[in-house]
Amino acid sequence: MSKHERAHPLVEVRGVEKVYPGSAKVAAVRGVDLKIDRGDFACLAGPSGSGKSTLLNLIGTLDRPTKGEILYDGSVVSKLDVDGLADFRLHTLGFVFQSYNLIPVLTARENVEYPLVLQGVGAEERERAAHEALKWVGLETFANRRPDLLSGGQQQRVAVARAIVHRPALVLADEPTANLDSKTGAALLDLMETLNREHGVTFLFSSHDQAVLARARRVIHLLDGALHGEEVRAR
Amino acid sequence: MLRLAWRNVWRNARRSSINVAAMGFGLAAIMFGQSMMKSLQYQLVEKATGSFTGHVRIQRSDVDEPKFPDKYLADPEPAAKIMDSDPRVLAWGRRLHLTGLISSPKMSLGALICGVEPAREPRITEMSKYIVEGRYLRDGEKGIVMGKKIAARLDVRLGEKVVLMAQAADGSMGAEMFRVVGISETGSESFDGQMVWIPLKSMQDLLGRPGQANQLAAKLKDLNQADAVAADFNAKLGPGNVRAMTWKSIDKEIIGIQAFQDGLLTIVLTVVFAIVALGILNTQLMSLFERVREFGVLMAIGARPRWLVRLLLIESALLGLVGMILGVVVGALMIDHFGRYGLNLPVGDAFKYFLPFPSVIFLRPAWGAHVFACATVFVVTILATLPPALRAGRLKPAEALRHV
Numbered sequence: 140m141s142k143h144e145r146a147h148p149l150v151e152v153r154g155v156e157k158v159y160p161g162s163a164k165v166a167a168v169r170g171v172d173l174k175i176d177r178g179d180f181a182c183l184a185g186p187s188g189s190g191k192s193t194l195l196n197l198i199g200t201l202d203r204p205t206k207g208e209i210l211y212d213g214s215v216v217s218k219l220d221v222d223g224l225a226d227f228r229l230h231t232l233g234f235v236f237q238s239y240n241l242i243p244v245l246t247a248r249e250n251v252e253y254p255l256v257l258q259g260v261g262a263e264e265r266e267r268a269a270h271e272a273l274k275w276v277g278l279e280t281f282a283n284r285r286p287d288l289l290s291g292g293q294q295q296r297v298a299v300a301r302a303i304v305h306r307p308a309l310v311l312a313d314e315p316t317a318n319l320d321s322k323t324g325a326a327l328l329d330l331m332e333t334l335n336r337e338h339g340v341t342f343l344f345s346s347h348d349q350a351v352l353a354r355a356r357r358v359i360h361l362l363d364g365a366l367h368g369e370e371v372r373a374r
Numbered sequence: 375m376l377r378l379a380w381r382n383v384w385r386n387a388r389r390s391s392i393n394v395a396a397m398g399f400g401l402a403a404i405m406f407g408q409s410m411m412k413s414l415q416y417q418l419v420e421k422a423t424g425s426f427t428g429h430v431r432i433q434r435s436d437v438d439e440p441k442f443p444d445k446y447l448a449d450p451e452p453a454a455k456i457m458d459s460d461p462r463v464l465a466w467g468r469r470l471h472l473t474g475l476i477s478s479p480k481m482s483l484g485a486l487i488c489g490v491e492p493a494r495e496p497r498i499t500e501m502s503k504y505i506v507e508g509r510y511l512r513d514g515e516k517g518i519v520m521g522k523k524i525a526a527r528l529d530v531r532l533g534e535k536v537v538l539m540a541q542a543a544d545g546s547m548g549a550e551m552f553r554v555v556g557i558s559e560t561g562s563e564s565f566d567g568q569m570v571w572i573p574l575k576s577m578q579d580l581l582g583r584p585g586q587a588n589q590l591a592a593k594l595k596d597l598n599q600a601d602a603v604a605a606d607f608n609a610k611l612g613p614g615n616v617r618a619m620t621w622k623s624i625d626k627e628i629i630g631i632q633a634f635q636d637g638l639l640t641i642v643l644t645v646v647f648a649i650v651a652l653g654i655l656n657t658q659l660m661s662l663f664e665r666v667r668e669f670g671v672l673m674a675i676g677a678r679p680r681w682l683v684r685l686l687l688i689e690s691a692l693l694g695l696v697g698m699i700l701g702v703v704v705g706a707l708m709i710d711h712f713g714r715y716g717l718n719l720p721v722g723d724a725f726k727y728f729l730p731f732p733s734v735i736f737l738r739p740a741w742g743a744h745v746f747a748c749a750t751v752f753v754v755t756i757l758a759t760l761p762p763a764l765r766a767g768r769l770k771p772a773e774a775l776r777h778v
Binding site: 196199201202221222223226228229230234235240242243244245249253254256257258301324 | 375377381382385541667668670672673674675676678679680683770771772
């Protein structure tokens with residue numbers, strides 16, 4: 140890590156608001172200030188409608204804040220143009236979605252390779268990196284299966300492999316265990332914890348499931364779009 | 375991207391197959407239509423030039439109707455030398471055509487009397503092939519070949535005599551007796567019921583115009599060179615009212631028919647292209663709505679909007695390519711089949727009044743037009759995809775990911 144990297148948190152959310160336009164304007168996120176550090180294993184917690192997903196989308200630059208700004212490593216990214224944001228996500232972020240969202244026509248390996256395809260990485264290097272990522276999630280033997288031939292838990296593990304294959308600074312996961320049974324969900328959290336602990340992958344995920352919250356080392360509570368406390372647990 | 379695009383095309387195999395089939399059979403129908411029209415036009419030109427007009431003629435330009443020149447070439451020999459010395463000319467001959475009266479003991483009828491050189495004319499036109507009784511003309515005889523219908527109306531048979539009357543050079547009515555040596559049947563009312571053929575020398579004698587003609591007709595080795603050959607002939611003829619003209623200036627009605635058919639074909643093709651475009655647009659819009667969430671995922675992992683646009687355009691191009699290949703194969707097979715065995719069309723009967731025209735059209739490929747059709751189908755396919763592709767490019771990742 141360079142001096143510059145140490146000087147700033149990985150993510151800094153400054154006074155961010157998100158208001159959805161319409162006849163009845165809805166403030167989904169209100170005046171949130173938040174910092175995420177490298178190596179965090181943090182969870183946004185709160186009931187439905189508390190703004191977890193919206194805040195995660197704003198941090199993931201999938202949406203633009205109505206007010207405030209988001210900084211990565213000290214640089215404002217929320218004002219980049221569309222292509223700039225796409226490039227930023229491609230190189231810096233990884234995403235895991237609630238409903239897996241794998242590309243159905245591609246095999247597990249091809250899905251995992253996709254961020255590297257977009258980065259223009261050569262075929263040999265892509266294959267090696269995808270194999271390694273699938274090995275990390277324990278699915279190297281399923282590399283050539285298409286998503287419809289994988290279970291929900293396996294699909295979500297492939298999604299995790301896709302999120303980490305390009306070694307992003309931050310992996311964002313929106314309710315990653317919501318569609319999984321408790322045993323599979325716990326296994327996925329084990330995997331994310333291992334990746335965080337052994338490979339230094341920073342995770343920020345959202346959930347309202349107490350079993351998930353219990354696994355996070357940092358729980359950021361949201362209520363009605365605003366921060367509502369934070370718990371930090373020892374490693 | 376190509377691999378993803380190809381798999382995306384076939385993710386809904388039934389819909390893509392229907393689309394490819396619609397495109398392919400649409401293109402095949404276009405190719406068939408183009409081939410049919412071009413073959414019909416080709417056959418029309420072949421029949422018109424091969425039964426009467428010739429490819430290039432030298433005649434007086436100051437005539438009322440170029441098809442039936444009523445003014446004479448006092449000395450046709452300079453024009454004859456020009457035709458004879460041009461290697462692009464396959465055959466040529468002098469002609470002296472004039473309307474006159476043909477009489478049998480029972481009836482008199484008006485007719486177009488065609489004085490032709492018996493040794494040369496069969497190489498220019500194919501009238502000698504339509505003889506069904508007797509034989510074609512010979513030099514130096516007072517023989518006459520006539521159509522079956524005119525013979526029936528005159529009630530004359532092979533070997534019987536008729537009298538031809540026409541206005542001679544001195545203004546008097548020339549009259550000569552001719553013996554029927556051949557009866558032809560083309561199926562055309564004009565040729566079978568209104569025309570007779572006699573040797574040129576006999577015609578010159580009848581009209582009191584020794585050595586004269588009112589046209590020289592040439593058949594070229596390549597019809598497409600008609601314009602160039604006529605231009606060269608005119609350069610050699612120099613100034614004056616003896617000019618070379620192509621069949622296009624003479625058979626203007628054929629050019630009119632061609633223009634009408636081309637216009638009709640253009641309208642039909644435009645409709646077919648529009649149907650293809652709407653089919654593609656529909657498919658791509660449905661595909662877009664089904665995959666909005668997936669586009670959101672691709673954008674989330676770092677795909678730029680223009681990358682998505684490109685992906686959809688490549689999918690469309692692949693779909694178009696497959697449809698095009700299917701269309702070319704089916705179209706080529708249809709054209710080949712009807713090129714070998716012919717296509718029976720009642721349109722032949724419509725032309726028969728004016729000229730001998732078969733009801734069977736033998737299709738031939740019109741590759742220039744086919745390539746244009748393929749390119750147009752391909753471009754239309756791409757263009758039809760542009761609106762949904764641009765729409766995909768304008769999606770916002772967070773909204774796309776919320777799409778159900």
